[in-house]
Structures are given as structure tokens and as C-alpha cells.
Amino acid sequence: MTLLQTLLRKVLPAAGLLTLALHPIPSFAQVTLGVSDWPGWVAWYVAEKEGYFKKYGADVKLVWFPDYMTSVNALSAGQIDANCQALIDTLSPVEKKVPAKVILVTDNSAGNxxxxxxxxxxxxxxxxxxxxxxxxxxxxxxxxxxxxxxxxxxxxxxxxxxxxxxxxxxxxxxxxxxxxxxxxxxxxxxxxxxxxxxxxxxxxAPGLIPDVVYARDAALAAHQKDFVGMTKAWFAAVKFIEANPMKAAEIMAPHVGLKPQEYALSLAGTKLFGAKLNLEAMSKSTAPVSLYVSTAATGDFLVSQKAITATPDPAGFIDAGIVKAAMKP
The missing domain is CATH 3.40.190.10 (Periplasmic binding protein-like II)
Structure with missing residues (x-):
């Protein structure tokens, strides 16, 4: 739901997954969040740069993945606590019963x-x-x-x-x-x-390509405070980016090797989701922005491609609890 310079939807070779298993990503942070090359995810560096994690008491470590699918597999393998990934790449882990939940919608692709x-x-x-x-x-x-x-x-x-x-x-x-x-x-x-x-x-096609944060159940249970603070930091970052798009592009562009002017164009093709849009997206409705709608449509496509056998029930893998807690004063 880039700049997706490395977001090639391909399976991580077995050797690469074994390497991850043998060498877990080191971190002293309470929560490790996988990030790769897409404006809706690189935006987390704005939260880091502007001090929002510290402001809201979130002990978070951003873990950069040059190859997007490596991050998806790392989450499934338990190498990180949470990951930024597209909904389309989340339904297969859901069907395989990876113990995790969608806790936040970062954005929708809006031209990218x-x-x-x-x-x-x-x-x-x-x-x-x-x-x-x-x-x-x-x-x-x-x-x-x-x-x-x-x-x-x-x-x-x-x-x-x-x-x-x-x-x-x-x-x-x-x-x-x-x-x-x-x-x-x-x-x-x-x-x-x-x-x-x-x-x-x-x-x-509003709502067609949502991007989410997918977090492991064990991490959510152990570090709820950090996830709530992380989500508050996200909401603050979205407001900052909307108010200061060029300054945000200057923060984000170096992480993907582009000039701020170039990155600003891609940022404009990404609809970032703040608190209000997250509530709408995580609620059961017929609105295009709802994950219930996009899950049904995306699931039909994946079933037709034989990537999954049946469309998962959104109620089973969407948890709006962190978003609701982050919205409280």
C-alpha cells in the first residue's frame, strides 16, 4: 500500500531466513519495529527525529530492512516485535495463524x-x-x-x-x-x-492498498505501554508531516537515498492515517477505507491466485485497542 525501491513481492530464500534465525536482530529496546522503503513507513523516522517516541514514553527501535519481504518473514519468525507491511502481505500469515494482530493503519496508497x-x-x-x-x-x-x-x-x-x-x-x-x-x-x-x-x-481506488503495523501477540501483552506510546508518536508524526511536508521530506529522503524534492512527490501519493482515519479503517463498515472492505476484496484476489485458501475474518486479526488507548488524553 513505496518509495518501494526494494518492495518486490518475492519469497525470502530459505538460506536468508535461516540467517535471520541464527542471528536475531539485536536491540535493547522494548519494541522492535520493522521498517522498509515506503513513504508511509519511512515516516516513522519523523517520529524518531522529532522526539515523539521519547515524548510519549515509547521504548522503540526502528529496524531497517533493505528488502521488504525479509521484514514480513522476520515478523512471522518472531525476529521482531512488529512490522510495517501491506495488508495484501498480511493475509497469508494470518491464514497460517501467526500469533499477531493488525494494530495500526499507517496509510493508503493514493497514487504511488x-x-x-x-x-x-x-x-x-x-x-x-x-x-x-x-x-x-x-x-x-x-x-x-x-x-x-x-x-x-x-x-x-x-x-x-x-x-x-x-x-x-x-x-x-x-x-x-x-x-x-x-x-x-x-x-x-x-x-x-x-x-x-x-x-x-x-x-x-481509495482503500484498495492499505498498509498496516502487524504486531506479535506476545509483544503486545508484554509491552502495551510502549505500543500505545508508539501509536501516539505516529499520530503526532502524521500531523507534523501534513503541516510541514517539505521539512518531513528532508528528514525522510536520506533514508532512501533520494533528494527531498523527489521524495516530496512520492509522499504526496501516500495518504497517511491519523487517529480519526484509523478508527474508521478498523471499524466494520462498507466505507472504502474500512479494512473489512479491503480484506474481502484483497482476499478474493489472493484466493484466485491460490496464495491463500480462504479470506480470513478481519475480526480475528484486527485489534483497535491500541489505537483507542492512544486517543485518550
């Missing part, structure tokens, strides 16, 4: 994910029969499938070819494929090369 097409393609009917480079089973695959469905088409109307996000973008720039599912900074790079334009972005 896109179905990019060559300049010669202007409409969805023109996409019929064309090749789309996309990582199969990924967020970009899900976005493209949703876009097709919204325009009266199906996945069989195009030819999805499995490739990493970076390779798909490069192929579109080189004219080797007419369409690609990508996220920023690849969207910007394709446009800078004048090689294509967005036919559909996550901005046109």
Missing part, C-alpha cells in the same frame, strides 16, 4: 502505485491483447486486475508476464512491453524518460 502504458495507448480497450509486465501475485498485479475489472475487462483480456517491478519499468522504457505495473520511483522514471503515462493509479 500505477498501471503505466506506452504513449500510444490512451484507453483500456486499447490495452486488450497487450502484454503487461508485472510481478504475479503482487500489489501491482492486484491493482492492474482491479483496474481491468473496473473498466469491464478481465485478466484474460491481457497477457500478464511475470517480472520484477524494476524489470517491468525498464522494459516499458525500452519499448519491450507496452504496459507495466509499477510503483514510485518507477512511475516518475518512466515519465522522466517520456516513455509512458499512467492509465490507472491507486488514487482512483
Amino acid at each position: 502505485d500505477a498501471l503505466m502504458v506506452s504513449n500510444s495507448i490512451k484507453t483500456f480497450p486499447e490495452l486488450k491483447g497487450k502484454t503487461v509486465g508485472v510481478e504475479i501475485g503482487s500489489i501491482e498485479n492486484y491493482l492492474a486486475a482491479t483496474a481491468l475489472k473496473m473498466h469491464g475487462m478481465g485478466e484474460k483480456d491481457v497477457n500478464f508476464v511475470n517480472m520484477s517491478t524494476g524489470d517491468a519499468a525498464a522494459a516499458l522504457i525500452a519499448g519491450k512491453v507496452p504496459a507495466a505495473g509499477v510503483w514510485n520511483p518507477w512511475i516518475q522514471r518512466i515519465q522522466q524518460h517520456k516513455a509512458g503515462h499512467p492509465l490507472f493509479t491507486s488514487k482512483s
Whole structure:
């Protein structure tokens, strides 16, 4: 729900997982939170820089993961206490009964994910029969499938070819494929090369790509005070970013090797969730922002991809208790 320069939805090799198991991530903090390259997660460094963790009594250690899926597997393996991850990558661990809960919604993608097409393609009917480079089973695959469905088409109307996000973008720039599912900074790079334009972005599908904090039950039970303080720090960081977007970009950009001006563009494509939006997202309703709605839609896609066998019940893995506690004076 980047800049997702390393957010390639691929499985961590067994050797890598073994390395994590043999060498747990050291930390003297009460709570370790996995963070990777996406504006809604890099935003935690604003909370750290501005002293919000200390202000709200949260003993938190941010653990940076260059490869996003490594963080997802690290959480499942018990190597960290909590992790920033997309809802789409959380439903499989939920089905596998990883003892954890979604305790916070950090953001929704609001333009940072896109179905990019060559300049010669202007409409969805023109996409019929064309090749789309996309990582199969990924967020970009899900976005493209949703876009097709919204325009009266199906996945069989195009030819999805499995490739990493970076390779798909490069192929579109080189004219080797007419369409690609990508996220920023690849969207910007394709446009800078004048090689294509967005036919559909996550901005046109509110609630489709939520990003969350997934925390292990044992850590929640042992360190509730720190999780509540951490969530208060998040709410404060969201207010800071909304009031000072360029200053926030200056804090965040160095963590991903970009210039603040570049990062500000990607930050604008991310809808950060403060306290009010979190309550709406974690409540059962028919609103697009609700995780109950997005879980149903995302689950249908993952079942169709045989990634999970059935859509989990959101009531079983969403816990709004930390958010509600953080909202108290």
C-alpha cells in the first residue's frame, strides 16, 4: 500500500531466513519495529527525529530492512516485535495463524502505485491483447486486475508476464512491453524518460492498498505501554508531516537515498492515517477505507491466485485497542 525501491513481492530464500534465525536482530529496546522503503513507513523516522517516541514514553527501535519481504518473514519468525507491511502481505500469515494482530493503519496508497502504458495507448480497450509486465501475485498485479475489472475487462483480456517491478519499468522504457505495473520511483522514471503515462493509479481506488503495523501477540501483552506510546508518536508524526511536508521530506529522503524534492512527490501519493482515519479503517463498515472492505476484496484476489485458501475474518486479526488507548488524553 513505496518509495518501494526494494518492495518486490518475492519469497525470502530459505538460506536468508535461516540467517535471520541464527542471528536475531539485536536491540535493547522494548519494541522492535520493522521498517522498509515506503513513504508511509519511512515516516516513522519523523517520529524518531522529532522526539515523539521519547515524548510519549515509547521504548522503540526502528529496524531497517533493505528488502521488504525479509521484514514480513522476520515478523512471522518472531525476529521482531512488529512490522510495517501491506495488508495484501498480511493475509497469508494470518491464514497460517501467526500469533499477531493488525494494530495500526499507517496509510493508503493514493497514487504511488500505477498501471503505466506506452504513449500510444490512451484507453483500456486499447490495452486488450497487450502484454503487461508485472510481478504475479503482487500489489501491482492486484491493482492492474482491479483496474481491468473496473473498466469491464478481465485478466484474460491481457497477457500478464511475470517480472520484477524494476524489470517491468525498464522494459516499458525500452519499448519491450507496452504496459507495466509499477510503483514510485518507477512511475516518475518512466515519465522522466517520456516513455509512458499512467492509465490507472491507486488514487482512483481509495482503500484498495492499505498498509498496516502487524504486531506479535506476545509483544503486545508484554509491552502495551510502549505500543500505545508508539501509536501516539505516529499520530503526532502524521500531523507534523501534513503541516510541514517539505521539512518531513528532508528528514525522510536520506533514508532512501533520494533528494527531498523527489521524495516530496512520492509522499504526496501516500495518504497517511491519523487517529480519526484509523478508527474508521478498523471499524466494520462498507466505507472504502474500512479494512473489512479491503480484506474481502484483497482476499478474493489472493484466493484466485491460490496464495491463500480462504479470506480470513478481519475480526480475528484486527485489534483497535491500541489505537483507542492512544486517543485518550
